[in-house]
Amino acid sequence: MPVEWQPVQQSRTHELVLRSIEERVFAGELRAGDRLPPERELAPVLGVSRSALREALRVLETIGVLVAQPGRGPDAGARIVRNPDDALGRLLRLHFALGSYSLHDVLEARVLLERSSFEAAARHAPADDLDAAERLVEGMAEPGIGVSGFNDLDTRFHVLIARSSGNALTSTLTSAVRESVRPLILRALEAADDWSATARALNADHAALLALVREGRAAGAADLAERHIRGLHGTLVEGPAAS
Template identity: 35%
Template sequence: MPESTTRAWRTVLEHIETDLLEGRLGPGDRLPSERDLSADLGVGRSSVREALRVLEVMGLIRTATGSGPQAGAIVIATPTGGLSALLRLQVAAQGFPLADVVKTRLVLEDAVAAALAADPDRDTGEAHRILAAMDSEALTSGEFLALDAQLHLALAEASGNAVIAAMMAGLRTAIESYVQAGAEAIADWSVMAARLRAEHRALVAAIDAGDVESARELVRTHITGYYTAAGLTRAPSDRP
């Protein structure tokens, strides 16, 4: 694609992104027509179509041809939803190195635990519902770990930080794939499941008690402990 064309569709993308971020556009709103965007921004209609295609792939808009109330481009998600979709596409396309996933989880979930524990108005109701579901002895390792990922995402969403929640949602596929692979290397899954249940409950209890430092330490130990036990990463003492 020629550089001038690339700049043109990025101009359209940045214009729509700004309207979304500044609240001039939101879910349910209709974007201006291709003709109007082309005239207002001084770009070709092909550049407008390319920008809309990118936004649709990211899950931010829905486009429909024809005429009537359902035609044109309509916003269906906020920018955070688009971030999740973009990360999921990146994971699907090439994945992320495990070491990077672990480091990112430590940064994000440390912030989540601290924010929730420090918030007197926290709502951990969804986390408790997932904890109860994880108590079932009939769960396979795959089902258990899917609930595990759901629990961590629920805590991120409860933290109130929309960017962190979007990043955790986008990385969920990568997180699940690695923890599922690790489960195959664990000799006694029932013992590991009991350990994870206890760690989850201790973490949520620390958050509910408002103990910021304990919550941060528990989530970090929980994350690194599983990856180490599954042989996916080395223990801290084994690192040079």
């Protein structure tokens, strides 16, 4: 029986550099806080051009694994970091815009994540985090607050509760999912017939959620979080934006 040959997969040079760096991270040889050697030293060691090395470093910076400081001095160069929130949020927002996920998918993901976040926060949230959440609720109650400012504080409130839950991955995913629909939620708020009444109703939920978390009423906080999310976000799924 004749052998069937298949073309070998070719990798671009910067992908080989990425693979080399990833292998060292997986092996524990590179950890958060470690600095990579300068480009002029690392490129020849890896046997690649400095342009290929820079392309690989840019990819790592985009996905939140590396931060690069140009120039000279003790802070210059590339350093391994743990910063998944912004990178994951940006990636999810792009995929959502491209239609990789439907509004309904995002809604159900938010419900699952935030039910878990509020339930865990009611059991584990530090007092300092709840005090910070209180200040956000107070900010959303300020007379004359605009839609954009409210939406920003609203996002920070939900992300803060997720972080206070004690689960870093839940926090990151909650932040990414909430950020992915921020523009749509902003447009929905701007289209409200009575913005003042809408803001008061939404913030009444925030105040009630915070009270439940402070009282340690985990199940009640989870249930209200779901009703709160299905309220405004649910109208997005049912409305024209769902198409």
